[in-house]
Amino acid sequence: MSFSPVVPFSGYSGWAFLKRTLPEQKEAFQASATLARDEDYFRAKIGSIQTAEDLVSDHRLLTVALGAFGLDDDINNRFFIKKVLKDGTLDSSALGNKLADKQYLALSASFGFGDSAIPSTQNPGFADEILTAYQDRQFETAVGEQDENLRFALNAERELAVLASRDSSEDTKWFTVMGNEPLRQVFEKALGLPSSFATLDLDMQLKTLKAKTEKAFGDSSVAQFSDPANLDDLVKKFLIRSEAMASFSSTSGASIALTLLQG
The missing domain is CATH 1.10.3700.10 (AGR C 984p-like)
Structure with a gap:
């Protein structure tokens, strides 16, 4: 394309x-x-x-x-x-x-x-x-070829608008988030969870996601992200943390290389 x-x-x-x-x-x-x-x-x-x-x-x-x-x-x-x-x-x-x-x-x-x-x-x-x-x-895929995090953000905006308004239990909505890799990444990074988080027992993941979400947004529900303001706040946290992590990784790598050269 x-x-x-x-x-x-x-x-x-x-x-x-x-x-x-x-x-x-x-x-x-x-x-x-x-x-x-x-x-x-x-x-x-x-x-x-x-x-x-x-x-x-x-x-x-x-x-x-x-x-x-x-x-x-x-x-x-x-x-x-x-x-x-x-x-x-x-x-x-x-x-x-x-x-x-x-x-x-x-x-x-x-x-x-x-x-x-x-x-x-x-x-x-x-x-x-x-x-x-x-x-x-396909538009999201094209954006992802330029910046994968922006693809995840677009996906989250589209998926959460539908998921948040569904007539299902909050646990079911959270399990849907956990089973959707792009959505999972958005929440994990926005909430500052480590990459090893996905290896935890599912019930522990559910409990942690709820607790971290309530601390960050004042509400533990997925339903709150039907509000565009809350959704934008989630995406903003995800993108800022992702950029900070990438910057830290790049800086750390450069520091290690400099140390090795000086040594």
Whole structure:
């Protein structure tokens, strides 16, 4: 894809610039010829897809389907993806329910091959729903090629706006955060948690995330991030800490090298 986002700064300054220019940058991205060809093909063909086998057999359709859920790297794992899609979401033993990354479950639920006699591919508006998600994800990927932390910030803004407003328990929302690697990274860095945090028992991770979030934001819930001000505060903490850690790492490495040279 030929489009390259303009990201002149890193950290929170880069985020402020990106947010300010987002409408224009997204418009330029969506004008990409490659993206337009993918979208035209998806719109023309998706209505003919009746089964998981049909979808995974069409490389171009599968590329868009996986890209809409951030699962681009699985494009060659067709047997695995077919199993996720065929199993559906209603049975607790379904593969999507067993995987830590809940984007697979979201993929299966969205297409509905294993949950209904008539898949979602036959529903009016389905193509628009998937293509909107595909555009968002691919734009984030393009931003990530310039600055991975800004990609995580965009992902958090999009994902948390939906997750925070869901009618589910706070524990369920937190487990969703823990099962979404980009979201997990945002929270771990924003809260100053070490890289070893993910190795702890899940219940201990849950308890720690709640306690740290309450200390940082005055509330232990994920639901609070439906408020744009709280969400922006989370992203700001994530970007500032990430930039500080990168600066510290670079400075420490230079200091070690200088010490070795002087020695």
